Amino acid sequence: MAGLAGPQPNTKGEFPWWLVAAVVLAAAAAVVIATSEIYSQVFAIVLKGIGITVFVTAVAFSMASALGLLIALMALSDSRWLRQTARFYVEIIRGIPILVLLFWIAFAGVPAFVAGWNYLAAPLQQAGIIEEMQVRDVSLLWRAVIALTIAYSSFIAEIFRAGIQAVGTGQIEAAKALGLSRYRRFRHVVWPQAFRTILPPYSNDFVAMVKDSSLVSVLGVADITQMGKVYAAGSFRFFETYSIVAYIYLILTVSLSIGLRALERRMRNKGEQAE
Numbered sequence: 001m002a003g004l005a006g007p008q009p010n011t012k013g014e015f016p017w018w019l020v021a022a023v024v025l026a027a028a029a030a031v032v033i034a035t036s037e038i039y040s041q042v043f044a045i046v047l048k049g050i051g052i053t054v055f056v057t058a059v060a061f062s063m064a065s066a067l068g069l070l071i072a073l074m075a076l077s078d079s080r081w082l083r084q085t086a087r088f089y090v091e092i093i094r095g096i097p098i099l100v101l102l103f104w105i106a107f108a109g110v111p112a113f114v115a116g117w118n119y120l121a122a123p124l125q126q127a128g129i130i131e132e133m134q135v136r137d138v139s140l141l142w143r144a145v146i147a148l149t150i151a152y153s154s155f156i157a158e159i160f161r162a163g164i165q166a167v168g169t170g171q172i173e174a175a176k177a178l179g180l181s182r183y184r185r186f187r188h189v190v191w192p193q194a195f196r197t198i199l200p201p202y203s204n205d206f207v208a209m210v211k212d213s214s215l216v217s218v219l220g221v222a223d224i225t226q227m228g229k230v231y232a233a234g235s236f237r238f239f240e241t242y243s244i245v246a247y248i249y250l251i252l253t254v255s256l257s258i259g260l261r262a263l264e265r266r267m268r269n270k271g272e273q274a275e
Contacts, residue, residue, distance in 0.1 A: 022254060029247050042231060042244045049227035050248065052141070056213045056223065060148035061206055067149060068156030075161050086157070093154035098147070099215055105147040106219055110138050144216035148209065155205055163198035164190055196267050203260035207253050214249070224248055 033039045075086035093101070114135050124130045167190050175185040217226035224245055232241040 019258070026247075026251065033244070033247075038237065038240055039244065042228075042237060042240050043248075045231050046224055046227045046241070046244050046248060049222050049224040052216075052221060052223040053210070053213050053252075056141070056145055056148065056216055056221070057206075057210050060145045060213070061152065061209045063145070063149040064152035064156055064209075067153035069160050071153060071157035072160035072164065075157065076164060090154045090157055093150060096151075098151045098212060099218070101151050102144060102147040102215055102218065105150070106140065106143040110143050110146075111135050114138070140219040141216070141221050144219055144221055148212065148216075151212075152205060152209060156202065159198055159201045159205065160194075163194035166197045167193045199260075199264050199267060203257075203264065206260070207256050210252055210256065211249060 033043050071086050071089055074082040075090070077083055077086075096104075114133050114137075117133050118125070121130060121133075125132050171189055171193070172185060175189045180188070213223060214225040216223055217229060220226065228241045228245040232238045235241070
């Protein structure tokens with residue numbers, strides 16, 4: 001443990017041998033997929049679910065970011081009630097496993113919402129203005145998206161809150177002295193600086209969302225994992241199928257990680273030049 005407390009190694013400019021190894025392994029796997037009839041068939045079937053995986057990840061993460069920013073601003077509000085509400089939301093949601101939250105939203109939350117909606121809209125329904133809402137009207141896909149949105153918004157809210165609080169108060173006071181409104185201070189002073197601090201953990205959550213999108217398969221949503229489960233159950237090709245599933249997820253997550261790290265370095269360099 002004493003060695004861990006010493007000076008940290010300087011990795012700046014270090015050649016990414018890990019990436020070379022990963023590319024070699026990915027290329028070897030691609031050759032196997034191209035030359036093996038079994039792996040080619042599994043790859044073609046599993047790949048049909050990539051559209052759902054990308055859709056769930058993009059939509060859920062966008063909605064979670066918007067909701068997370070709102071919760072973060074509530075946590076930084078001057079109102080004690082807004083701050084306490086935000087803290088309650090973050091602590092409760094973060095304390096529930098995502099899989100449990102997924103099941104709760106899908107099989108308890110949505111039916112309860114539909115019942116409440118029908119109760120409130122009963123006069124309009126009796127007048128024939130709108131139709132009675134059914135639980136089946138909310139697809140399992142959107143139940144999964146809602147669950148991931150709620151789950152990740154609590155983590156993203158804490159990332160945003162910490163990033164905003166990291167901005168120096170002196171700059172905010174200077175912006176106030178210049179007569180900038182609260183919105184303009186946030187838009188032009190706070191957010192650009194906070195985003196550089198936020199980006200690394202925010203990027204990590206995005207990559208994590210790609211992996212956690214596989215949880216929607218428990219609801220039968222036809223993503224990459226579900227397509228693999230169905231094929232493996234029918235063919236008993238478990239090794240080949242789940243090797244392909246893992247391969248596709250690795251391609252997605254490693255590619256995203258590399259791209260996001262490049263963006264982080266670019267923004268860090270811009271920030272250093274501006275200073």
